[in-house]
Amino acid sequence: xxxxxxxxxxxxxxxxxxxxxxxxxxxxxxxxxxxxxxxxxxxxxxxxxxxxxxxxxxxxxxxxxxxxxxxxxxxxxxxxxxxxxxxxxxxxxxxxxxxxxxxxxxxxxxxxx
Amino acid sequence: xxxxxxxxxxxxxxxxxxxxxxxxxxxxxxxxxxxxxxxxxxxxxxxxxxxxxxxxxxxxxxxxxxxxxxxxxxxxxxxxxxxxxxxxxxxxxxxxxxxxxxxxxxxxxxxxxx
Numbered sequence: 722x723x724x725x726x727x728x729x730x731x732x733x734x735x736x737x738x739x740x741x742x743x744x745x746x747x748x749x750x751x752x753x754x755x756x757x758x759x760x761x762x763x764x765x766x767x768x769x770x771x772x773x774x775x776x777x778x779x780x781x782x783x784x785x786x787x788x789x790x791x792x793x794x795x796x797x798x799x800x801x802x803x804x805x806x807x808x809x810x811x812x813x814x815x816x817x818x819x820x821x822x823x824x825x826x827x828x829x830x831x832x833x834x
Numbered sequence: 835x836x837x838x839x840x841x842x843x844x845x846x847x848x849x850x851x852x853x854x855x856x857x858x859x860x861x862x863x864x865x866x867x868x869x870x871x872x873x874x875x876x877x878x879x880x881x882x883x884x885x886x887x888x889x890x891x892x893x894x895x896x897x898x899x900x901x902x903x904x905x906x907x908x909x910x911x912x913x914x915x916x917x918x919x920x921x922x923x924x925x926x927x928x929x930x931x932x933x934x935x936x937x938x939x940x941x942x943x944x945x946x947x948x
Contacts, residue, residue, distance in 0.1 A: 825876035
């Protein structure tokens with residue numbers, strides 16, 4: 722079974738631009754969660770989607786948004802990029818929204834200059 | 835608020851045993867998970883404790899005490915490949931059925947030396 726895939730793997734943007742990241746979950750998984758990882762900060766929860774509905778949201782500004790499609794693929798968008806948005810963005814899928822076991826993709830390394 | 839505390843770094847030698855502690859403060863606690871992440875890699879699931887006690891999976895064991903809001907990951911017979919970051923994560927929230935979220939600690943960097 723193919724794992725979670727994320728595209729692109731690396732991205733360089735400048736302040737003020739916007740970016741869209743994509744995540745394809747494991748086949749059959751309906752829940753997709755997004756996390757931001759920065760050195761020393763662990764993984765900060767962004768949001769979780771299940772069957773095209775956002776079921777939970779972390780404490781991030783409205784510049785961070787996401788959506789999920791009917792095939793469970795998910796995208797997250799960051800508008801008006803700031804230098805502090807430079808991070809590794811990870812998505813994880815699970816079979817159900819309550820699963821304690823999540824399967825992570827390799828992440829998208831975003832650098833904002 | 836919700837928070838998790840774990841040591842930032844731990845050092846050990848091959849063959850030794852190491853324990854990584856995690857204390858948490860959350861609302862609506864459901865369980866404690868542990869994840870491993872090698873440099874440049876994705877986090878991978880190691881274990882989960884919903885009830886008090888010890889769960890053993892090969893060389894790794896995880897413990898939970900709900901009354902103390904405390905858990906630990908125990909790694910035995912350490913190998914060089916165990917050098918990685920280890921994250922505790924709490925599933926917490928007010929509702930079941932998916933309306934809760936996985937909250938991660940900042941991670942513990944384990945360095946295993948020969």
